[in-house]
Amino acid sequence: MDPNIRIIEVQSVNEYVNELSQLLKEVVDLGASIGFLPPLSLVAARHYWENVLEPGVILYVAMKNGKIAGTIQLHLCQKQNGLHRAEIAKLLTHPEYRRNGIARALLKEAEDRAKTEERSLLVLDTREGDPSNRLYISVGYIEAGKIPFYCISENGQLDPTVIYYKYF
Numbered sequence: 442m443d444p445n446i447r448i449i450e451v452q453s454v455n456e457y458v459n460e461l462s463q464l465l466k467e468v469v470d471l472g473a474s475i476g477f478l479p480p481l482s483l484v485a486a487r488h489y490w491e492n493v494l495e496p497g498v499i500l501y502v503a504m505k506n507g508k509i510a511g512t513i514q515l516h517l518c519q520k521q522n523g524l525h526r527a528e529i530a531k532l533l534t535h536p537e538y539r540r541n542g543i544a545r546a547l548l549k550e551a552e553d554r555a556k557t558e559e560r561s562l563l564v565l566d567t568r569e570g571d572p573s574n575r576l577y578i579s580v581g582y583i584e585a586g587k588i589p590f591y592c593i594s595e596n597g598q599l600d601p602t603v604i605y606y607k608y609f
Contacts, residue, residue: 462486474568510538529565
């Protein structure tokens with residue numbers, strides 16, 4: 442990874458909300474399947490970020506030259522029977538910074554935090570065929586299965602999602 446990348450845990454989105462909103466808009470408008478459809482308004486993106494931090498949600502940003510290059514969330518399960526697990530969510534890399542190890546570094550940071558929180562199982566899902574599938578497999582995630590017709594794409598097509606897990 443680029444030595445100029447710094448990963449920080451975000452305690453309050455106030456300082457980052459504008460950049461995070463722009464990042465979310467850009468990746469959604471480029472076709473990322475992360476719960477939104479293009480074109481995404483900055484108002485909707487901002488509303489998402491202003492409400493993202495809640496108990497059990499840990500948010501990281503990767504900074505390069507004072508700008509957000511990527512982000513990831515770790516959702517710690519709050520249910521009594523799920524205190525051993527967490528979910529990886531909203532791994533985003535700014536288009537200008539892709540293919541520089543940022544997503545991999547953010548994922549490692551989230552995994553390390555999961556271990557610190559005594560979580561031994563991580564789960565995530567991503568649209569089948571997206572480039573993120575290769576990343577998850579390359580760092581040891583195992584495909585648990587697919588759910589057909591899971592998410593709607595910009596063109597109205599119903600796409601499958603792939604569920605992955607990693608056990609420590």
